[in-house]
Amino acid sequence: MAGIVDPMNTPAPLTQWLLWAWLSGLTLLAAVLAETGQLSQHWLAPLVLGFAWLKGWVVIERYMGLRHAPHWLRASVHGWLLLVTGVLLLSFR
């Protein structure tokens, strides 16, 4: 029935906490690496854009719930993320 959400399609409480901790951890790690200047831009930009792709992947799959969505919708949003992070990576030289 349309609009009735199966609770099993949503992350369980423990998974919610783990996902939040994972996303927050990657955010803090990226900020620390940029602030301390331990990495040159040659390494920093690909790394943090990789983090952004990874975080975006988790948001799309688990938060947006597109893993349960029609393939066209899932592919559209993943395609956007891959295109944006990929092309932006090329802009750092």
Added chain:
Amino acid sequence: MPADSLLLEDIPQDRHVPGDLAMWCFILAELAVFGVFFLVYGYHRWRDPALFSHGQQQLHLLLPTLNTLLLLAGSAAIVAAVRAFALNRQRSGRRWLMSTMLAGGGFLVLKAIELGGKFAAGITLSSGDFWMFYLSLTVFHFLHVVLGMVIVAAVWWQARDGRYAGAAIDGVETAAAYWHMVDLVWIVLFALIYVAR
């Protein structure tokens, strides 16, 4: 390892669009607009990396990092709200929606402080290519957070009246989808403008 593992749980065959299809068309259009914005930024950065790097060095990371954590917390809260309403736990669902709004409100306050500091320092759209992109992108995103809060507030108000009690929860899913889009765009923006320097 719990059955509901982080990434590898079985996906049921009956696929459905989470929330309203019209909202997803709007979300895809919004992503396209931000995508073009990001790609134009990338082109200009590729042409003049020294100018952009100099501008980025003047940005402090504390406020935008806190803002990223706030948006992620808001997203986590609205995921919890969707699950609560799916389980017909109305009070819990409303509290999680309120948590999302608080996180969004915190984001707006910190972003206003950050932007206020830039304006006080005399930075405007005319201060150079980097600052033009910085102000345009962050203010444009700011407005999307405001819209996201309005949508979540409307759903919270409907939930107070029992709109989602034992019924379809399309409205909650739709609001969650929009909020996650705002979060997704910020994740890329945070990396691009603030961190990748």
